[in-house]
Amino acid sequence: MKVLVSSCLLGEDVRYDGRNSSIAMGSSFTFSQKEIFMDILCENQIYSFCPEVSGGLSTPRLPAEIVSTTKPFKVETNDETDVTIPFLIGAKNALDICNEEGIKVALLKSKSPSCGNTHIYDGTFSNTLIEGQGLTARLLEENGIRVFNETQLEDLKQFIESN
Numbered sequence: 001m002k003v004l005v006s007s008c009l010l011g012e013d014v015r016y017d018g019r020n021s022s023i024a025m026g027s028s029f030t031f032s033q034k035e036i037f038m039d040i041l042c043e044n045q046i047y048s049f050c051p052e053v054s055g056g057l058s059t060p061r062l063p064a065e066i067v068s069t070t071k072p073f074k075v076e077t078n079d080e081t082d083v084t085i086p087f088l089i090g091a092k093n094a095l096d097i098c099n100e101e102g103i104k105v106a107l108l109k110s111k112s113p114s115c116g117n118t119h120i121y122d123g124t125f126s127n128t129l130i131e132g133q134g135l136t137a138r139l140l141e142e143n144g145i146r147v148f149n150e151t152q153l154e155d156l157k158q159f160i161e162s163n
């Protein structure tokens with residue numbers, strides 16, 4: 001199966017802080033989680049993608065959060081610079097890749113203003129999580145693409161096996 005995967009989860013240094021969120025090398029993941037992740041990588045066709053970089057943002061960059069979660073969306077950095085357009089472009093680019101390649105599932109970075117699929121930061125830069133989706137996760141889900149995050153590897157594995 002074809003799977004879109006957040007580049008940072010694959011170990012690419014594309015996060016806002018210039019680092020990555022590697023599952024394979026991350027100390028916060030159990031051996032079992034790493035094993036499931038490696039099985040997914042080895043048994044499927046992986047498409048590495050970072051919506052924020054694709055949308056034109058640099059690495060590193062200032063942290064950003066969604067300050068308006070309904071249309072019109074608004075994403076700002078912690079110095080109040082509006083970065084909504086690069087986030088929307090990145091989301092559209094992710095959807096375009098999925099449509100062009102027939103990708104029906106994505107593994108995206110949790111809590112991200114682009115990729116978070118269940119929770120995101122509340123837009124106050126206070127480290128407070130709220131229920132919600134990043135712009136890329138939302139657009140993919142709205143277009144029939146299932147989105148999982150790195151805490152849902154077992155669910156992703158079951159989804160892949162059943163499709």
